[in-house]
Amino acid sequence: MNRMVESAIVLVIVAVITLIGNSIGHNFGLLEALPGMAVLFGICLAGIAANRFVFSKLPPVLYIITFGMLVTLPGFPGSEQFAAWVSKVNFLALTTPILAYAGVGIGKDLDALKKTGWRIVVVSLFVMASTFVASAGIAHVVLKVLGEI
Template sequence: MLKSIQEWVMVLVIIGAVVLIGNWIGYNVVPLQALPGMAVLALICLVGLIIHKLLPLNIPSVAYIGLLGFILTIPGMPGQEKIVEWTAHVNLLAIATPILAYAGIAIGRSWSDFSKLGWKTIIVGMCVLLGTFLGSAIIAEVVLRMQGII
């Protein structure tokens, strides 16, 4: 368990640093200003992962992380205002970008494992990517036309 916690902390520190840099470059939020919010988010993730490891239930760790974040930010909870204030300085896209990049690298390193899932999985994945791209393009087209930009 201790080895897992050390690995989680290392990953959270690396992703946190990348998020702070992305938040600074993309959204002009100084890393020192976003650091408390990033630390709170990383701590919530770490506690959720530990709860997942300790409880014998078959529930994904992301459910524990989400539930913990929800509980900590319920109005009236002690410290709720500070948590919301701190995390407001961390932009969602600054968080999503390094996490998706990390997931892409993880999948890319194990193409042999991915290919063992079968050809149907690859086709489904390609259809999902194509559908996401086309859906985004259509929505962007409609919104831009409604605004008179194009």
């Protein structure tokens, strides 16, 4: 099966699970969160397509993040509407199916995970801490430049 089709199927499954979780645990209904999920789906699909057809040496997440930032930049046509739609999709509802998928992926390579041993825990802690500090630093600089803080 084509990689794009497989990715689209996985994205549809994640979108459906997210919409169900969003409607159960949060104040937004299925139909209210549907436009935001469609925007997220489109951004992800565009990022995967760009990875496949433009420059495949970069990870798809780089394209997805870039497209997501572009469509929500002030001055981009429809950015306010996109941001309003996506704000109806709760972050925790979005992470649940993604983490479940990651868990299944790791579970398939349990022997490889066992071989890495305790070192993977140390590396993971450093990666998470440095990602958090870098994200906070970037956010601080951007908010300072915008005059928000």
